[in-house]
Every structure is written in structure tokens, then in C-alpha cells.
Amino acid sequence: MQTENPIRKKTFAFAIREGLQQAMENDFSVILIGEGVPDPKSIFGTTEGLQEQFGRKRVFDMPLAENGMTGICIGAAISGMRPVMVHQRIDFALLSVDQLVNNAAKWHFMFDGKANVPFVVRMIVGRGWGQGPQHSQSLQAMFAHIPGLKVVMPTTAHDAKGMMIAAIEDNGPVIFIEHRWLHYVEDHVPETNYRVPLDKAKILHTGDRVTVAAFSYMALEAHAAAKALHSFMGIDIEVLDMRSVRPLDMDAVFTSLRKTGHLIVADTATRTGSIAGEVISRVAEKGWDMLRSAPVAVANPDHPLATSHHMSDGYYPGEQTIADAVIRMLGGDKVSGDYEQLCAALRHVGPHDTPNRSFSGPF
Amino acid sequence: MQTENPIRKKTFAFAIREGLQQAMENDFSVILIGEGVPDPKSIFGTTEGLQEQFGRKRVFDMPLAENGMTGICIGAAISGMRPVMVHQRIDFALLSVDQLVNNAAKWHFMFDGKANVPFVVRMIVGRGWGQGPQHSQSLQAMFAHIPGLKVVMPTTAHDAKGMMIAAIEDNGPVIFIEHRWLHYVEDHVPETNYRVPLDKAKILHTGDRVTVAAFSYMALEAHAAAKALHSFMGIDIEVLDMRSVRPLDMDAVFTSLRKTGHLIVADTATRTGSIAGEVISRVAEKGWDMLRSAPVAVANPDHPLATSHHMSDGYYPGEQTIADAVIRMLGGDKVSGDYEQLCAALRHVGPHDTPNRSFSGPF
Amino acid sequence: MLRIRLVEEALAERYADQEMRCPMHLCIGQEAIAAGVAAALRPDDVMFSNHRAHGHYLAKGGDVKAMVAEIYGRSTGCSGGRGGSMHVIDQSVGFMGATPIVGGTVPLAVGAAWAAALKGEDKVSVVFFGDGCFEEGVVHESLNFAALHKLPILFICENNSFSVYTRIEERQPRRPIHVVAQAHGWDAWHSDGNDVEAVNAIAIEAACRARAGNGPQFLEFDTYRWREHCGPNFDDELNYRSEHEITAGKAGDPLLRSRSKLLQDGAVSDGELDKLKEEITDEIDSAFEFALSSPVPTYADGAGKVYAD
Amino acid sequence: MLRIRLVEEALAERYADQEMRCPMHLCIGQEAIAAGVAAALRPDDVMFSNHRAHGHYLAKGGDVKAMVAEIYGRSTGCSGGRGGSMHVIDQSVGFMGATPIVGGTVPLAVGAAWAAALKGEDKVSVVFFGDGCFEEGVVHESLNFAALHKLPILFICENNSFSVYTRIEERQPRRPIHVVAQAHGWDAWHSDGNDVEAVNAIAIEAACRARAGNGPQFLEFDTYRWREHCGPNFDDELNYRSEHEITAGKAGDPLLRSRSKLLQDGAVSDGELDKLKEEITDEIDSAFEFALSSPVPTYADGAGKVYAD
Ligand SMILES: Cc1ncc(C[n+]2csc(CCOP(=O)(O)OP(=O)(O)O)c2C)c(N)n1
Ligand SMILES: Cc1ncc(C[n+]2csc(CCOP(=O)(O)OP(=O)(O)O)c2C)c(N)n1
Numbered sequence A, B: 001m002q003t004e005n006p007i008r009k010k011t012f013a014f015a016i017r018e019g020l021q022q023a024m025e026n027d028f029s030v031i032l033i034g035e036g037v038p039d040p041k042s043i044f045g046t047t048e049g050l051q052e053q054f055g056r057k058r059v060f061d062m063p064l065a066e067n068g069m070t071g072i073c074i075g076a077a078i079s080g081m082r083p084v085m086v087h088q089r090i091d092f093a094l095l096s097v098d099q100l101v102n103n104a105a106k107w108h109f110m111f112d113g114k115a116n117v118p119f120v121v122r123m124i125v126g127r128g129w130g131q132g133p134q135h136s137q138s139l140q141a142m143f144a145h146i147p148g149l150k151v152v153m154p155t156t157a158h159d160a161k162g163m164m165i166a167a168i169e170d171n172g173p174v175i176f177i178e179h180r181w182l183h184y185v186e187d188h189v190p191e192t193n194y195r196v197p198l199d200k201a202k203i204l205h206t207g208d209r210v211t212v213a214a215f216s217y218m219a220l221e222a223h224a225a226a227k228a229l230h231s232f233m234g235i236d237i238e239v240l241d242m243r244s245v246r247p248l249d250m251d252a253v254f255t256s257l258r259k260t261g262h263l264i265v266a267d268t269a270t271r272t273g274s275i276a277g278e279v280i281s282r283v284a285e286k287g288w289d290m291l292r293s294a295p296v297a298v299a300n301p302d303h304p305l306a307t308s309h310h311m312s313d314g315y316y317p318g319e320q321t322i323a324d325a326v327i328r329m330l331g332g333d334k335v336s337g338d339y340e341q342l343c344a345a346l347r348h349v350g351p352h353d354t355p356n357r358s359f360s361g362p363f
Numbered sequence C, D: 001m002l003r004i005r006l007v008e009e010a011l012a013e014r015y016a017d018q019e020m021r022c023p024m025h026l027c028i029g030q031e032a033i034a035a036g037v038a039a040a041l042r043p044d045d046v047m048f049s050n051h052r053a054h055g056h057y058l059a060k061g062g063d064v065k066a067m068v069a070e071i072y073g074r075s076t077g078c079s080g081g082r083g084g085s086m087h088v089i090d091q092s093v094g095f096m097g098a099t100p101i102v103g104g105t106v107p108l109a110v111g112a113a114w115a116a117a118l119k120g121e122d123k124v125s126v127v128f129f130g131d132g133c134f135e136e137g138v139v140h141e142s143l144n145f146a147a148l149h150k151l152p153i154l155f156i157c158e159n160n161s162f163s164v165y166t167r168i169e170e171r172q173p174r175r176p177i178h179v180v181a182q183a184h185g186w187d188a189w190h191s192d193g194n195d196v197e198a199v200n201a202i203a204i205e206a207a208c209r210a211r212a213g214n215g216p217q218f219l220e221f222d223t224y225r226w227r228e229h230c231g232p233n234f235d236d237e238l239n240y241r242s243e244h245e246i247t248a249g250k251a252g253d254p255l256l257r258s259r260s261k262l263l264q265d266g267a268v269s270d271g272e273l274d275k276l277k278e279e280i281t282d283e284i285d286s287a288f289e290f291a292l293s294s295p296v297p298t299y300a301d302g303a304g305k306v307y308a309d
């Protein structure tokens, strides 16, 4: 007789949906809105069936009016609702920066705590299949600069569900960023109604040679690099899935650095002004003595992404980039047979511009 | 008989006006638009008389419609005009982030260089007299994260004019950020039509003990600290007026660091996700060997500014903060009589929430 | 109305003391709109406002002590001193907040109406904004959504024909503002905004229609700002409006008109009005006393509460 | 019209080859609007478009080779391969650019009209957008500014009654779109968008009025999208629109209508039409050949030109 929970493998998209569903079951004030929320594609499956379950009074489509609708959600939030809004691409959310920054982030502060804005804004980072310059931006750093906003980027399906529930229960605005390629990735997703804190990193792979603090999809890339480095070169790096962008769990980074003394930060954004830079600067300021070498950012190059799949091939850093950075940092040699084996293992199979479905957790 | 140019002392606001004026005289395609541009207060005097000189076809007021008007300027720019737009507060420009980021920044790139967007957007950072949470933000980091945008923050009146002319002549979008308190500050402003590059820092004070890379108004604070440190404690720090936020003149920082080995970055923004962090991270990554101690960011605390003048007293770091950071970094002692003299010299006279008019250059 | 006028005149008078260190937009001359609309509302109806908020706040029943203290930057202020004149709030009377980003609160008011509709509450939501604000796209997005869902909301457009120093003719084509709302499917109303009875009559009917499920109501009221856009003074010397215009504008004084009407109708006597004025003056004096005697806060008082618990 | 249809059908057919690796929004069923409007324009009039741009680009005279190569991601594409289907440009024929942020190009078109007016050029500017786009605030900001300055601009609203899978009734109150523009002071026009002659007649008159200084013109055309919102296929199986509706929508086929009309009028013969089709098919084939035989670019080709020289 099996008493332990079996592994319940579900995709990140499923986990988001289940998190939304359970949060809506728990609390009648949770409402869900976004362009396409109730449509047949249901935001990549993440809102499937929710209108059927919760009715048209709680699950809505919306006009194309990002700033206005954001303000409307803020107005609803200070009136006792807990809205969740979805943007199919984070690029569209740029239209609503005014309401997010001037109102949502500051309402609680500027009215001396007299009102709360419980409001979750889901933003999806596009990648692949010619997303191009206006559908592939990864703009977490813009939002993370703003006091009053929390910004999270769950990586695993497990955390997606738990952080969704926690974000909805949070009494302030939470920018909830989902990397499009994560939607396909499976993990153990318990059926229970659980929370994952919005301010804690998690160790994906334990090691004592180099700390890799990684965000969102890059945490998967780092994890794959860690496994290959372990298997083929006997190098154990510590991979932190940062999970939260604001606040940053610097304690977790410092704890790991105390062991390793070496830091790589892997981000999904363009390098300049990125959150990777922010982590590095905090370590330089407050963890100077822990560092035994120059820290390294692994991030996208400082230009927009061209649409052509030929041109996007080479834009994104990945497992190999991270593994190479580790080896370089440790002064390792790249000509050994071990290294060749590692490269062979990490070599990408299939097209570069569709999600690599070999990632499968559980993490 | 005097042949050398005499010092022509003019305010930063005057210099902006003269830069605009000369650029408009040079090139008929330059047009100027913004809420209040032709009104009696003429954007703090920076647009005074320009409508009279250039007519109502080139100098405009505009409706309250930041995103739309930004798009309209972009449309005019790709049609051969060189628009300059003004926001009386950078906070209002948040409404136009979509057009700036999705269109202005990317148009040249995404159409393979087939079109240019020569477009200067002036944004003014508010401070003092109860500007409060929605009128005091300093959001350069948000814009500096975006490939395709140039972002500058001139400090001196001399540079304000020269960089304005250069920005208008640039064939791409330039975010031109003016700290409100700089408008009053005088400097030598030649009458000639000159340019100051958009990508170069400038040394305000030479020294070999600590490098202070400072932005905008903080460069003045750093300069005052440098003078006091020199006079009272015999410490010579090197103050870099960074002038440009994107691109960052890291060469200038590295050149200085090679002498000093110590870095402080002084920014006008809230700390997390700031450009101060960006500079530090780049130094940590690429200038690791030059650093002899942990770098330090001097920036605003990570919360919005309360309106109350009682509460804003203590929010902004200043000369004293920088001087203290220098002394701490050098392991200096703060109990000496010299230090007390320095503090006395730096002690603020008059209200903390109005510009300190004792700053007067020339730099 | 008289109360709003007297409070603002007192603020203007004492502004020179340099203890009210924040931008301040007075509504002197425009009081009838705030008063007439607020009198048509129930206590649990909700209200949002903009940078020129004193009149709205007071008309809805906001505490005058807390407002004055707010402007003085004391923790006893209605926003704990964090907001100043441009960010006032008194949720206990349904005044949900005012902020100075033009257009910023318009969708919030729609959101409050939406929340009321979703919860089945018998409430209307009201937002005040200016003619300039109508140019912001977010207002149109709000018009669309409110019409789509037939929300119980009143938009009150105070058309003083200026945005700062810029005339409406420089900013908008020559068509009445309310016709645009009408095109979006709103009920639209337009009247002299300096006639408090006319304002009130319209507001009563509009609120009634909104409450009865007839959808959103757009009320455009013409009025005139007497003093400078921001600050306590007159600004006639700037010459952006002619002496003639200013005189004509002030001749429409809503207070004077309402006073004559009341006296003529015999609704009140001169003596009663004087007594009322005295009472209000006392109230105001004690509000200023309250503000000035409130403890002086420090930086730390304005540093926390960035995130809700 | 036929050319647009044939090009898009060829794209749809070959999309399965997985060499066109980018989002693609076909306008099959909506061609009459692009064709009818473009035929009313002069070569130096300028045009802007959105995510569903192929028809507009081709109708304005855009190079078919360069468009196909663009979709294939080659450097020989009209945007050097950087844009794909959603960002096409051909400035040599006045096609100033298309981008997929909904509403993004609307103010740009107004800016182009403004520039033309400032320079005294005898040009009109045209922008195409959908019924969904009309909900974006930036469109209203654009309406206001264009009306204020009486700019020579045509807004072409292609009302296919859907935004992705969402019906207009879920997004907007029940009022015609063009009446809102009218309220802003625009001349407004409305007609069946599948009747190319009607579209053309209106566009000619509107362009003429705009050019003559009568200010901005808003043209709303009703039409129907046959295929999925994004991608090459039909999506009837998703059941967000009824079989009946789809059949009725397709019955309005602008090509069929125009073909019958032309044949009936004796303007062309069957044989001439067949020949035309053959010519176009040849042109299309060679466009695909061109695309496929263009050199394959690499990452470096898409990395520079971030800043203008
Ligand atoms: C988004 C934004 N743009 C500009 C401003 C600057 N500003 C403050 S009040 C104002 C005028 C608003 O005019 P109107 O809406 O008619 O209100 P009024 O001042 O006449 O009451 C302006 C332009 C702002 N606060 N916010
Ligand atoms: C600002 C923004 N919001 C959302 C989207 C996603 N999106 C792309 S096309 C589209 C539908 C637009 O509908 P409509 O304007 O009617 O044009 P149609 O597709 O019907 O031609 C949406 C919602 C986007 N690209 N940009």
C-alpha cells in the first residue's frame, strides 16, 4: 500500500492553472482578467476551464487597453478584490508602466498604509519561432527597480503553483514573470494548496566550486550545465534558482559563496542594466571578501533580437555558455577529452528556436 | 586688451535654452514640443522666447497624451523631422514607455537600419518642496536598460548646452535627463555652437585616492565633497562626472581606478536596480584586479519619497555621505579635528528641500 | 461651498509662512462642482480625485484637520504626511484617494465601480478630472470599459478651459468634450459648473440613473480657476489670460450666486450666513492649530510601509 | 487583390515546411480593404500597418520578393530578415513600416502626416488597424491631435469583429466605432469592406478631402478573417465562431464578388483573368525561389545597427 504521495508530474502551465484555480476556490475576491483568458487557447492552457468553473463574473476577457485595465484592476484591488491580470507578452505590459509604477507600487506607501493593492500581474517572456524585437523582451529589471513592486520569476512547475498562490495572497502588487519555454516543463506538482515564499532562492544543484545564481529559464540551463560538469568533469557547482527578482535573496547567494568563492549570474535579459548586474554589484559591495575571482554575468547581448531564426541562432546563452564560464573561472582546461564529452552531451539537438523538451525535472 | 574668451557665466537652464536655440537655427527640421513649452513659465525658462523666434510651426504646446505624442514624434522623426519633446517630470514619461521602448529604441534595428529616429526626449527629475512619491523619481536605469536608447544626464551648464546640440544632431533617440536642481547652477557657457560627446565622462576633480563616479546632481555633491576632503583632510579623490548613462564611459572609470584602486558610485536614484549597481557590476566583472576594496554605491534608499519636508530630510545622500564613504573606504579616522572642520564646512545651511545655490562652478 | 472657499483662502494666506512645503492646486472659483456633486451622493458612494483635490475631499466629508495637517507634512495628516496637498485620502467617508499624475485615478474609479458591481453593492463611484485630463488615452480606455460593463460610475469633467497655462483650443479640436463620451455610449450632461443647484440637480439624476443600472454618466461642467495653476497666488500678471476674461470668470462666482439666491428665496438670513461663516472660521482655525501643534515627524516616519503586510 | 490572395495562399501552403519560422497573420478574406484603399493613393503618400500587414504592403506596391525573403528570415528580406512577417517595410513605395504592438503605428502615421503638413508636402498618411486596436488609448490620443491640427491622415479600421478569438461584443459597447472618431471632429465613413469598389470610392473621396485640408478621415470597413488569427490554417474546429457564421463570412468573398462584377461588366474575360493568375503565380514562384536561394545569414547579421550612425 502506497502512503507517500506519488510523484505527480505536471507542466508549469498546468501548475499555473491549478494555482489560479485553488486561489479562486479559497477566496471569492480573486478575479482573473486578460486578453484571451477565456478563449480556446486559454493563455497557453494556463486559464483553461476557469471561466466554466468560476463564471463570467470572475473570469474575464478584456479590451486591448493595457494601461486603463491595469488602473481598473488597481481600483478594484483597493476596493476589496484581488485581481490577477495576464499579458501574453511582457512587451505589451510596457503600455501599463505608468499605472504599475506610479499607482500600484506607491499606493500603499503614499497613503501611509491605509490601503492595499493586492494585484498579481502575469507577464510572459517570449522566445523562439521568430518572436523578434517586440515579442521577446525580458524586462524584469525595469520592474525590479521600483520600490513597492515585488517581482518573481518561478522556474519549476512546483514553484509556479506555490508562488502563484502566495502572490495572490500577498497584499501588494506582484509582477509574476513566466518564461514562455517553461510552460512545457514538467515537475512534481502536489495536488494540495501550498505556498512557496516570494523571497527565497532555492538550491537546484549542490556544489562547492562555483555559485551560479540563475533566473527563470536560465536556472534550467544552469542545472543542465551542473549535471554535465559533474558527470564529465567532476566539477560540482551550486545552482541557485533565484525565483525572486525583488526582493533578491542575497542571503542565499552569500551562503553559497562562502563555500565556493566564485560567482556566475545567469539572467534571461540583455546585459546592461540587468538584474544580473544588480546581483553582482551587491556581492561586490557586501560580499567582497568572499569572492576569490571576478564575478561573471551570463546574459543576452546588448541588442534587440532579430526575427530571423538564422539570426537568433547564437543570441541566447545556454548550458554550454555557463559550463564554459565555470571552466574558465576555475582556470580549467578546455582541451581534455572530458571537455569534449561534456560538449557533446550539451550539444543541442533539434532546432534552436523551439523549447528543448528534454528538460523534465523534478527539481 | 583681452583676447581670450571671458568667462560667460550662465545657468544650466539658460544653457539648455541656448542649445535648443542654436540647434534650431542650424537645422530647420528641428521642432520642439511639450506641455507648457510656449507658456509663460517656459519649462523653467528653458524654452523662453523660442516660439517667438521660430514660430508656431516649429515650437508647440501639446495635449496631455504622453504615449500618443511620443509616437507622433517618432512618426515625424522617421519622416525627416528632428523633434525634441519635454516632460516636466520624468514620472510623466512613464506613460510613454511603450513608444520609447517598443518603437523609438528598435525602429532602426528592426528595419535593418533603413530608417532613423532622431528624437530627443527631455525628462526632468524633480526634487524638493514636497515633490513626493509621484514627482521625484529618477528613472534613468529603466531607460538605460534598453538597447537602442542613449541616455544622458549632463551636470554642468557647459555640458547641458553642448550635449543638447549633440543629442539633437544624433540620428537616434536620446533620453536627455535634467535634474531640476541643476537648472539654477551656473557655469561657463560659450556663446559658440559647440558639441559635447554623448558617451564620455569628464573629470571634475583630480585625485589618486578614491574614484567617485557620479551622475547628474550627485556629481556636484561629489565635487563639493572632493574640495572639502582636499582642504580639510588632504585627501584627493577623483570625481568623474559620468554625463552619460548609456553608453557608460567605463574606460574613464577604469583609467581612474588604475590610479586609485577604490570606487564609489553616486547616483540620483533608488539603489536597487540603479545605474550605480550597473557601474559596480562592470567594474567587478572587468576591473576586478584594479579594485583594492569593496566598491560602494551612494544612492537613495529603496523607498518612494514622502511629500512631507520633515520626512524628506534625510532621504537624499549628499556631500557628507560621499565624504564619509571616502573616509571609511580609506580606513580614515573620523574623530580628528580635521574631520570636524570638514563636517562644519559641509553642513547644510538653509532648508534642505530647496536647491543649494552655493554651487556655482565653473567646472 | 463656503467651507471649501474659506479653507482654501486660509491655506493661501498662510502658504507664505513656508510651512506648507508642497505643490498646492487651489479650486477657488470651482467649488460649486465639488459641492453640488458630493451633495448628490450617499456616504458609502466612493470618490476619486486629482491634483486639485481639496474641494472634493471636503465636500465628501473629509476631515479638515487631517487635510491641513497633511499639507503641513505632519504624521497626523490624512496620508500620514506622505502625500501632501496632492495625495489626500479619507476612506472613512468614501474618499478613496487623489493623486497628481493626470488621468491616474480615472481608471481606478472605474475599477471601484466594477468591484461594486461584482460584489452587488448598491454604490456609485465618482471621479473628478479636468479638461486637460480628457486628452489622456487612459480616459478613453476607461470610457470603453465602463460602457461595456454598464458600470455605476460618474465622470465629472471640470472644464476650466486651461491645462496649466494652455488653453483648450491649443489642445483639443473644437467640439464639446461630453459628446465624445456620448459616442462611447455614455449618458452625457453639460451645464454651467458655477451654478451649484444646476450641478446638484444633474448629479442627483445622473447618480440615480447609474445606480439604477443605466450605465455610466459623463458630466461636463464649465467653470473658471481664479488663481494660479499651482500655488496660492493670483497670476494675472502673467498675461496668459486677459483682464477681461478674468473679470468675467470671477463674475460667475458660484458663492456669490448661491448666496444671493438663498437670501432672495429667504432660505437663510444674512445673520445666519455670518454665523455659519464664523463657525467655519473657528473650525479652520482649530484645524491649523491642530496641524501646527502636531508632533514634527522625521525621516524615519516616511520610510516604512513600502510593502503591505 | 488577387495577388494578395495568391501570395498569402502560397505562404500558407508552404508554412508547413518550417522554413518560415515566425508568427504570421494572414489577411485572406480582407483583401478588398488594402486593395481599395491603396488604389486611391499616390505613390508618395505614406502608409503604416500592423501585425496583419502583407496585404497593405503589397497593395502599396511593396516588393513581393523582399517580403517573402523577409518571412524566410533572409538578409535579402525587406527588413534584412530582422522583422519577419510582422515587421515589413518598403519606403521606396511609401510603405513606412508595420509592427505588431497593437496601436503602435497609429500615432506614427499621425506624426508622418504632421511632418508632411509642417513641410508643406502634398501627401496623405494612411494607417490600417483592427477593431481591437480601437480600444487602445493611444488611438484616441492620436484622434485628438490629428483633429486639432487638421492633419491629412486616413485611419482605416478593418473591423473583422474579432481580436484574436474574442468578439467585439466582449470588448466594446454596442456602438459603431466610427461615431467615436466623428465625435472627435473627424469625417467618418463606414461601409462593407468586402466590396472593393465601395472601399475604393470612399478612399478616393476621403483622400481627396484630407489632401484638400479638410482634416482627418476615419474609414471603418466591415470584413471577415477566414483563417486563424495567427498562423496558416483554418481554425474552424476551435468553435469560437459558428459554422454558419464562417460560411456567411466567406460568402462575402471580395474576390469572388469582384470577379463576377468584372466578368458581368465585360471588363475582363475569363481567359484574361486566368492569364493574370498565371502571371502572378509565376511572380510568386520566383519570389519563393529568390527567398530560398538567398544566402543564409548568421547571428552576426542580426547583431549590429542598434544605433544609427
Ligand atoms: C501625466 C501628467 N502629465 C502632465 C502633468 C503636469 N500637470 C499637472 S496638472 C496639469 C494640468 C491638468 O489640466 P486639467 O486636467 O484641465 O486640470 P486643471 O489643472 O485645470 O484642474 C498638468 C499638465 C501631470 N501631473 N501628469
Ligand atoms: C499592445 C498589444 N496587446 C496585445 C497584443 C496581442 N495581439 C496581437 S494581434 C491582437 C488582436 C488585434 O485585434 P484587431 O486590432 O482587431 O486586429 P485583427 O487581428 O483582427 O486584424 C492582439 C490582442 C499585441 N500584439 N499588442
Ligand SMILES: [Mg+2]
Binding pocket: C130, C131, C132, C158, C159, C160, C161, C162, C163, C164
Ligand atoms: Mg483644466
Ligand SMILES: [Mg+2]
Binding pocket: D130, D131, D132, D158, D159, D160, D161, D162, D163, D164
Ligand atoms: Mg479585428
